Amino acid sequence: MAVSVVPYVPSTITVHLGPPDQWAENVTVSFPDYVKNVASSEIYPTWEPAAIEANVLAIISFALNRVYTEFYPSRGYDFQITSSTAYDQKFIRGHNIFENISQVVDEIFNDYIRRKGFVEPLAAKFCNGTTVTCAGLSQWGSQDLAQQGYSAMEILRYYYGNDIELVQDAPVRSPGQSYPGTPLRLGSKGDDVLVLKTMINRVSQSYPAIPKLFPVTNVFDESTEQAVKTFQQIFNLTPDGIVGKATWYKLVYLYVGTNQLSELVSMGQQFQTFSFQYPGILRQGDRGSDVRILQYMLALTAEFNESLTPIQVDGIYGNATAQAVRKYQAQAGLQVDGIVGPNTWYSLYNNYTGIERDLRNDNINFPLSQTASAQTGGKTYGTTSRQGQFPGGGLQLGNTDFKGVKLV
Structure with a gap:
């Protein structure tokens, strides 16, 4: 979805x-x-x-x-x-x-x-x-x-x-507010919960004590409640795990700030927020956003597994997607039919989240800076969502980061 x-x-x-x-x-x-x-x-x-x-x-x-x-x-x-x-x-x-x-x-x-x-x-x-x-x-x-x-x-x-x-x-x-109108709590479901989780995951990049939420679904579960409580404790809000107006708008304030949405150098709000809940059976001939999510998981998994087939993310379940599904099913010990049922979806999702967790990118873009200065020699540099996190190894001349950002 x-x-x-x-x-x-x-x-x-x-x-x-x-x-x-x-x-x-x-x-x-x-x-x-x-x-x-x-x-x-x-x-x-x-x-x-x-x-x-x-x-x-x-x-x-x-x-x-x-x-x-x-x-x-x-x-x-x-x-x-x-x-x-x-x-x-x-x-x-x-x-x-x-x-x-x-x-x-x-x-x-x-x-x-x-x-x-x-x-x-x-x-x-x-x-x-x-x-x-x-x-x-x-x-x-x-x-x-x-x-x-x-x-x-x-x-x-x-x-x-x-x-x-x-x-x-x-x-x-007519002008309105993003706050859902009623508090979100354990058991809540819907698009507002999806937005809530997206904001929490982005804010947690700057405040790593806040647990990241996987999967990003539209269900307010226990892990969401714990993340909300941690957020509330950090920002001196009542730590009840319930997202009322004060908690919601504190998240909005921080989300806008961390993404610089109100600045010319905005990191940008993307067009869609995705839910990784199982959407029902997907098979050849299907189209739409659920197919895109499937293809994205397949494509990312293939990047780290040479035996799998790289795939284009176009939202169309064609021959290439069906073949990629079959190869994954064969490797994962699943029924090889090219049809994505719950077993295939959740197996693929578990592989995908492991990679996502290692990369720690949470679907955040790494855009190039729009400006250059004399101090940087007229060159532009990228911004990364991994704020303050040691990358795991030394950086030196010629290293590259996501989206082709190169240290020069």
Whole structure:
């Protein structure tokens, strides 16, 4: 089973009219009106259309990132974004809205940019580029590029990198919270439990005292309860093993932080979280996410067993997959029929989890850094989820890590 993670555009957004830690009024406005206000406060209506569109997309994406990551609610605040440019974007209640900016926003308010392969809207930070400079988009610089003939996406790629893409017509719905609404406890089942386990496993990379959860299923079992209790003890929450609102949002806060989802250098939220529960019999001709999980386990196992056949993960149970299953069944002493019943699935899963446990990667990507500096000689380096863990041997010139990251 696979649970898709799809960001949405909120119909409204609540803005705190000041810095987050100071008292100020909260105002709730429609999301398009919010974007129009910020754009009319940040840029000029006389700019080139491409520059206006690029800035509007950056404004939308940054705001949606704040909503998607629950940046402020996970910190205990009752708003989604502030009007302070030290933290967020300039919002001035009652500000005059420019007509041409309003028209642009009406056309693209539910479009946003993200990094390819990532779910979360890009935390598209920006500055004016004259009195203030930053790692993101330069507003005046975008106007210069537009005057040179750059399109809106070319401007955005100039500042944020070539690995961004445009998402169009994102769903619009009433704003909500990720908290399931009722506490999760021993015996709970469903997609919320799957999300909970995913967050625990990622946070445990930085806090290794928290037990990792295998398998990642949608059942709140005793091992999940123990992991929750350990998490609660570490963060001074009531260690009852029950995931109420306080525990849930502490996990959200740490998950967003460890993955840097609210930063330009985000490690990225992937499109699906997988459950390794037995899905029922799989055989040649089947298609879908369950076949992908099967193929992924087969492929990873084959990487460490030369007698097995490497396989493409495409979600299609064709001849190659059936042959790979037969080879595995023969080696494991199972009935050789190319059909994946419970015995084949759990045998394969036990092999897979042993490899996963050794690799300690928990399906976390190892993306290349998006920036380089003079101190690194202009080279880029990867980030690894194995934070603070000795790799088991010395590192030297020529060593490589996952995804081709090379020490130079």
